[in-house]
Amino acid sequence: MPLGRVAINEMMKLGMIIDIDHMSQRMVGDVLAFTRSTPGGAYPLVSGHNGLRGSSGNENGRTDAQYTEIAARGGLAGVGFGGSSARSFLRDAAAVAAITSGGKRLQITLGSDINGMVVMPRSPECQAPRNQVVMVPGDAWGHPPAQLRCTGREIDVRSARLGCLDIQTSGNLTGLVGQACDGRPSCSYKAPTPAEYSRAGVRAATRTFCTQAMEIVYRCVDPAADACVDYASFPRARMGSRSWDYNEEGVAHIGLFPDFLKHVEALPGGRQLIDGLYNGAEGVAQMWATAEAVGRSVP
DSSP: OOHHHHHHHHHHHTTOOOBOTTOOHHHHHHHHHHTTSOTTOOOOOEEEEEOBOTTTOOTTSBOHHHHHHHHHTTOEEEEOOTTOOHHHHHHHHHHHHTOEETTEEOEEEEOOOOSSSSOOOOOGGGSOOOOEEEEEOSSGGGSOOEEEEOTTSEEEEEEEEEBSTTSOOOSOHHHHHHHHHTTOSEEEEOOOOHHHHHHTTOOOBOOTTOOOOEEEEEEEEOGGGGGSOOTTTSOOEEETTEEEOHHHHOSOSGGGHHHHHHHHHHSTTHHHHHHHHHTHHHHHHHHHHHHHHHHTTOO
């Protein structure tokens, strides 16, 4: 018997967990075939930190057929998340979790594969948007409209002032501009005449020799940011006086896994996936019990 098969045979006799990741396509096929016909039944296997190969992947990724056989044996699929975002991890993990065999769903687990060389997850939509300022000089109503632009995102008007811009106004111009522009990817806002502003209840900050310029401060926000971590109700990771913000820093270290999973859970379909991940520990226990039971029959 080739030495590789001797090693696999001894591992099965000992009830060890066998992970097929980092094997070549041929070797995965050989291990599946060799462990399929033991006297006590097919031996359960693990794919510890991987994902579906798809049409453009390489042999390190798992095929549908490989995952289906792992599911049939009561094995596990750890889904890797190197270089991912919350959304891409949810998409990839859900595709693996949807695989079934004979009505038995493939149990997924978190296969982070943290080794110092993996790019940790980061979700750019969670980073706080920066203020942008647009100004219309002079008598604003006599100039072209202010142009607010947020390519691929939505406008969120933070403040608007009319008059001498070094004087804070008490009018409600912010609300008027917000009504016209909030939630749009672009907006052209024309400053009305002083009489029109007066009828709307807006007062310009005036003084002698002061022109009626207009300043609008806005941000470009991603609607997807609504699912990001709300630290008003979720504890931050801390060590001494240092704290971490997943929204800004991504998964900076392993202690931010809960923040990442919290973000995934808040996305559409995320709660169902996270519930499945939380069954992973029970899945390991059941698989190991099966491995030991089948292993006792291995000659």
